[in-house]
Amino acid sequence: MSKKPLFQRIALIGFGLIGSSLARVVRRDGLAGHVCGCARTDKTLAKARELGLADSFTTDPAKAAEGADLVVLSTPHGVYRAIAEAIAPHLKPGAIVTDVGSVKRAAIRDVAPHLPAGVHFVPAHPIAGTEHSGPEAGFEQLFADRWCILTPPPGTDEGAIERVAELWRRAGMTIEMMDAGHHDAVMAITSHLPHLIAYTIVGTATDLEEHLKSEVIKFSAAGFRDFTRIAASDPVMWRDVFLNNREAVLEMLGRFSEDLTRLQRAIRWGEGDVLLDLFTRTRAIRRGVIDAKQA
Numbered sequence: 001m002s003k004k005p006l007f008q009r010i011a012l013i014g015f016g017l018i019g020s021s022l023a024r025v026v027r028r029d030g031l032a033g034h035v036c037g038c039a040r041t042d043k044t045l046a047k048a049r050e051l052g053l054a055d056s057f058t059t060d061p062a063k064a065a066e067g068a069d070l071v072v073l074s075t076p077h078g079v080y081r082a083i084a085e086a087i088a089p090h091l092k093p094g095a096i097v098t099d100v101g102s103v104k105r106a107a108i109r110d111v112a113p114h115l116p117a118g119v120h121f122v123p124a125h126p127i128a129g130t131e132h133s134g135p136e137a138g139f140e141q142l143f144a145d146r147w148c149i150l151t152p153p154p155g156t157d158e159g160a161i162e163r164v165a166e167l168w169r170r171a172g173m174t175i176e177m178m179d180a181g182h183h184d185a186v187m188a189i190t191s192h193l194p195h196l197i198a199y200t201i202v203g204t205a206t207d208l209e210e211h212l213k214s215e216v217i218k219f220s221a222a223g224f225r226d227f228t229r230i231a232a233s234d235p236v237m238w239r240d241v242f243l244n245n246r247e248a249v250l251e252m253l254g255r256f257s258e259d260l261t262r263l264q265r266a267i268r269w270g271e272g273d274v275l276l277d278l279f280t281r282t283r284a285i286r287r288g289v290i291d292a293k294q295a
């Protein structure tokens with residue numbers, strides 16, 4: 001790995017799982033002359049300081065962004081707009097602003113209009129994560145061998161796109177370029193719907209009568225526990241994902257509900273061939289995921 005800094009000063013606004021994992025990569029490979037870590041609370045910053053993950057720390061996004069040639073937003077989506085407004089007057093000409101959010105059309109809607117001319121916005125989404133939050137949950141291998149999707153609006157400065165792409169390549173990711181709307185549709189089915197289903201199943205189990213509920217935990221290895229892992233994901237982040245990718249999620253949810261009703265009917269009428277056909281096709285998808293090294 002090269003030790004030549006890609007950026008003079010990086011501001012990491014949001015210092016949780018994703019922000020702190022990126023900080024670890026930046027530290028490991030010397031990708032920045034100076035890293036400023038920014039979080040909402042002193043508690044998070046104290047932890048980040050203890051872990052030695054940045055050179056300076058602040059709870060003020062405007063201070064973090066001052067003089068930075070790269071600003072990375074790694075907060076829940078709900079505060080994007082307020083942060084963009086707060087940092088805008090403090091960004092230096094030519095600075096690059098990027099984000100790591102799970103919804104890209106809304107990221108462009110909430111950030112781009114507030115940035116001054118001469119500042120480049122390159123929306124990004126590293127497809128890597130866990131159900132854990134906070135700076136202590138991060139690790140430098142989080143991004144290794146995963147995809148990072150960039151969704152720059154037409155006309156975005158090519159040099160800025162390339163610099164953001166190079167940052168994620170150094171983290172071990174492979175870059176894919178995509179239209180923001182297409183990204184949101186793909187994520188609605190590959191990420192957002194699975195989380196919604198997990199939250200629903202675990203919620204349904206939580207509402208069961210007491211005597212059934214205790215058995216759910218005891219025998220969770222039968223399949224339920226895999227859903228509990230996903231349903232343990234950060235509530236604020238996921239609220240914001242659904243509120244900001246409403247259309248695409250509702251479209252996929254509609255299709256899913258139709259398919260679920262079809263299965264319900266097949267079970268009711270004893271149509272084993274319908275069940276067998278689906279379960280056979282879905283096995284092949286799993287093999288595809290393993291072959292693509294995304295398991």
Ligand code: NAP
Pocket residue numbers: 013014015016017018019038039040041042044045059061074075076077079083100101102103125126127128129130131132133134135234237
């Ligand atoms: P996280 O661990 O909960 O961290 C969020 C961070 O944002 C915390 O450091 C929090 O500070 C900070 N923050 C919140 N409001 C802020 C504000 N107003 N000003 C400055 N900092 C603020 O979340 P995460 O999992 O890293 O997710 C962050 C982003 O990454 C989300 O947009 C999410 O969509 C995206 N993403 C997540 C995953 C995943 O699997 N988790 C994967 C890909 C992308 P405090 O701790 O002080 O509150």
